[in-house]
Amino acid sequence: MCLAIPMRVESINGFVARCSVRGVSRDVSLFMLEEGSVLAGDYVLVHVGYAIQVISGTDAAATWQVIDEALSGQ
Amino acid sequence: MSATAKVWLDRLRDLPLDHPVSILNVCGGHERTLSHTGLRAALPETIRIIPGPGCPVCVCPEEDICDAMRLARECDVVVVAFGDMLRVPINAARSDPRCLSDARGAGADIRPIASPREAVAIARALPDKRVVFFAAGFETTMAPVAAMLCQGVPDNLFLLVSGRLTWPAVDMLLASEKPGFDALIAPGHVATVMGPEEWSFVAERYGLPIAVAGFTAESLLAATYYVLTQLLATTAHLKNCYPAIVRPGGNRVAQQQLSHSMRIVDANWRGIGTIARSGFALSETFASRDARSLLASPQDAARRHAGEMPPGCDCARVVLGKVVPTNCKLYGKACTPRRPIGPCMVSDEGACHIWWTSGLHNRTHAPHRRTGVAA
Ligand code: SF4
Numbered sequence: 001m002c003l004a005i006p007m008r009v010e011s012i013n014g015f016v017a018r019c020s021v022r023g024v025s026r027d028v029s030l031f032m033l034e035e036g037s038v039l040a041g042d043y044v045l046v047h048v049g050y051a052i053q054v055i056s057g058t059d060a061a062a063t064w065q066v067i068d069e070a071l072s073g074q
Numbered sequence: 075m076s077a078t079a080k081v082w083l084d085r086l087r088d089l090p091l092d093h094p095v096s097i098l099n100v101c102g103g104h105e106r107t108l109s110h111t112g113l114r115a116a117l118p119e120t121i122r123i124i125p126g127p128g129c130p131v132c133v134c135p136e137e138d139i140c141d142a143m144r145l146a147r148e149c150d151v152v153v154v155a156f157g158d159m160l161r162v163p164i165n166a167a168r169s170d171p172r173c174l175s176d177a178r179g180a181g182a183d184i185r186p187i188a189s190p191r192e193a194v195a196i197a198r199a200l201p202d203k204r205v206v207f208f209a210a211g212f213e214t215t216m217a218p219v220a221a222m223l224c225q226g227v228p229d230n231l232f233l234l235v236s237g238r239l240t241w242p243a244v245d246m247l248l249a250s251e252k253p254g255f256d257a258l259i260a261p262g263h264v265a266t267v268m269g270p271e272e273w274s275f276v277a278e279r280y281g282l283p284i285a286v287a288g289f290t291a292e293s294l295l296a297a298t299y300y301v302l303t304q305l306l307a308t309t310a311h312l313k314n315c316y317p318a319i320v321r322p323g324g325n326r327v328a329q330q331q332l333s334h335s336m337r338i339v340d341a342n343w344r345g346i347g348t349i350a351r352s353g354f355a356l357s358e359t360f361a362s363r364d365a366r367s368l369l370a371s372p373q374d375a376a377r378r379h380a381g382e383m384p385p386g387c388d389c390a391r392v393v394l395g396k397v398v399p400t401n402c403k404l405y406g407k408a409c410t411p412r413r414p415i416g417p418c419m420v421s422d423e424g425a426c427h428i429w430w431t432s433g434l435h436n437r438t439h440a441p442h443r444r445t446g447v448a449a
Contacts, residue, residue, distance in 0.1 A: 003103050003289075003422075004214070004263050015225070029191060031221045032328045045266070045319060048156070049189025050218035052325060053266050059318045062290050065076070 004047035005067065006060035009040050019046065021064070075111065075291055082295035083116060089302055091120045096254065097301060098126040098247075098395050100240055101261035102423025103289050109432035113291050121298065124255065125428070126395040127243040131156075131421035133343040133393060134210045136164045136382055137373055138236040141366065142174060142208040145234065146182035149368050152200060153234075154193050155208035156215075157186035158421045163414060165384060174208075190222035197231035206365040210236040214263045216336065216354050217328040223335040223360055232365040237354035238341060240264050241272055246349050247394060248280045254395055257283040257301035259294070262316045269324030270314050277310035288316035335360050344417065345383040345390025387416035392425050399426040399434075406435055 007019035007028065017038065019028045029050045030038055038044060043060040044051035055063075075083075099105060105125045108114045114123060127133065139162055146153040153174070160175040171177040178184040187193055193207040209219045216237035223233075240261060247253050260273040265286045276284040283304035287297035297315040304310055314320055334357065341353020356364055366372075383389055387409070388402040399405050399418065409415035411427055418424035 004266075027191075029218075029221065029225075031225050032217060032325060032331065034327055045263075047214055047263065048218050049191045050221055052214065052217065052263070052328065053319055053321075055319055062292075063288070065290070067289075 004045040006063050007046050009042050079291040094120045095256045097123045097257045098255040099259045100126045101128040105428050109428050124395045125425035127393050129423040130212045131158045132417040132424050134236050135342045135344045139164050143177050145206050146184050151204040151206050152183045153206045154185045154187045161420045162417045190219050197228045204230050206232045208234045212240050213268050217267045220331040220335040224331045232363050234365040239352050242349050242352035259297045260286040262288045265320045267325050267328050270320050274312040281310045283310045285313040285315050384415050389416035389418040392418050399429045
């Protein structure tokens with residue numbers, strides 16, 4: 001249940017960010033991050049609908065790779 | 075497996091290990107990477123990584139699930155909970171529902187949610203109803219629950235908090251006579267929120283190597299390598315193998331929200347017992363939101379202690395890393411994800427569920443059979 005998934009921030013409205021990954025879009029709360037620490041185009045690590053950390057695009061890609069491997073059961 | 079992971083694996087194979095070592099992981103996510111990507115099977119025989127207390131659903135006490143059920147069935151409230159919680163079985167009379175899902179089938183209004191934000195949305199949509207959020211989880215999950223509270227929630231939303239802290243369980247294991255492991259891999263997302271520093275006690279107080287790992291094969295292998303090199307050099311310190319995400323001090327905003335909305339209490343772990351200062355409860359500020367206040371009477375003491383684990387289920391010892399799932403007599407026989415007997419077979423984070431879904435269907439073909447963990 002501690003699994004967190006990287007998503008790309010598309011737009012921000014107050015404490016809510018529209019985030020996407022692989023064509024899926026979700027509203028994500030930014031309430032757990034310092035105000036102003038995220039901009040559109042950044043990547044965030046999302047857990048149960050809340051961004052828990054800002055991360056780099058490279059780390060986002062590496063994390064997706066492991067999720068893909070785990071899901072395909074290799 | 076990536077090229078970097080292969081390099082780490084080669085480095086691990088080159089280590090001059092002349093006796094078997096056990097490394098405990100404390101995270102269902104780590105366990106999943108190890109099992110589902112074939113990483114565990116690729117490790118040298120002498121290195122065994124065993125699943126430990128990494129599943130909050132598995133340790134959620136029966137009495138809390140029972141309270142959630144009583145609220146939904148007797149108090150005319152809507153209960154919302156993370157999906158995993160709905161199928162966790164409890165000991166119940168044949169005529170009574172065995173899990174929240176059964177109770178839902180029998181007419182109670184119980185709804186699965188994926189985010190605390192959904193709990194707020196449901197409460198807003200039903201202003202004439204009382205809504206109870208049954209919140210179980212480790213620090214990573216309780217922090218968003220805290221954020222939800224601090225941001226402000228409607229008056230008709232109450233909480234049944236069953237959150238747990240991971241490090242006190244490890245501390246309890248280490249303080250016991252036979253911890254059963256030589257080193258530890260700490261959970262990356264717990265450390266993201268709480269800061270890696272809270273794990274340094276493992277090295278400082280108990281002299282065991284410890285590394286924080288992320289969820290890629292590379293990060294887990296690096297963590298394994300660093301704890302083993304410490305073991306070989308007979309030193310112990312905390313190594314952060316997930317530095318891009320786990321930063322010194324952790325997420326301070328989240329920590330402030332947690333300390334504003336929650337207090338730390340002694341808490342019962344299913345089948346294990348009370349672990350000092352290992353649970354979250356609502357702080358004074360949010361005390362009026364306690365869903366237990368909606369219950370007409372407290373659960374009677376006899377029901378509370380009716381039996382923590384189903385008969386024959388070894389889940390508590392699996393959670394403590396004392397046995398591996400395949401050591402349980404019911405594994406894959408009476409107990410499968412389709413018909414789970416114990417909580418470890420229900421949750422995506424449960425070791426039994428992870429081992430079974432990774433294809434380990436034959437109890438005699440457990441990884442590390444030859445060096446298997448002592449029962
Ligand atoms: S296999 Fe089932 S019965 Fe055995 S420990 Fe795991 S959850 Fe419990």
